[in-house]
Amino acid sequence: MPRKGRAENNPHQIKGGIVAFFDHLEDDIRAWFSHRPILYGFMGGVGVVLFWRGVWHTTDWLSSILMDIRTGNSTTDMSTFPDGPLSLLIGSVLLLISGLFVSTFVGNQIIISGMRREKKLEEKTEEEVKGEVDRIFQIKKELSKISKRLDEIEAKL
Numbered sequence: 001m002p003r004k005g006r007a008e009n010n011p012h013q014i015k016g017g018i019v020a021f022f023d024h025l026e027d028d029i030r031a032w033f034s035h036r037p038i039l040y041g042f043m044g045g046v047g048v049v050l051f052w053r054g055v056w057h058t059t060d061w062l063s064s065i066l067m068d069i070r071t072g073n074s075t076t077d078m079s080t081f082p083d084g085p086l087s088l089l090i091g092s093v094l095l096l097i098s099g100l101f102v103s104t105f106v107g108n109q110i111i112i113s114g115m116r117r118e119k120k121l122e123e124k125t126e127e128e129v130k131g132e133v134d135r136i137f138q139i140k141k142e143l144s145k146i147s148k149r150l151d152e153i154e155a156k157l
Contacts, residue, residue: 054088
């Protein structure tokens with residue numbers, strides 16, 4: 001009789017193992033693609049196009065089914081095979097295994113600002129935005145000074 005808490009009996013451990021496997025797979029694929037940026041970009045582009053094609057065609061397919069049921073007439077001329085869900089699945093898999101799904105649809109800046117518990121731009125007051133712009137301007141000026149000083153030091157060497 002198996003002991004309680006083993007992976008076979010604990011759905012949370014099984015789910016964690018599956019997530020860990022795919023997380024490791026994604027890391028390996030991203031590492032491989034990082035040395036092939038053109039191929040990475042092409043594959044990401046294909047994934048995005050297939051994803052949105054799948055959304056579009058799945059919506060059309062469901063619409064045609066519902067219109068056939070209600071009126072007997074379809075608004076679209078779709079094939080009998082639902083290629084939309086297949087495109088959606090393939091596009092999602094391509095984006096997920098390449099690590100592009102979240103960054104493509106959510107964006108890195110939104111994720112980072114959420115982790116920092118920052119306000120969204122539209123939630124900030126005008127004074128907060130002006131203050132940030134002023135701080136950025138000051139940082140740029142300071143970087144410019146540092147760059148000039150480094151150039152002077154290099155010239156002396």
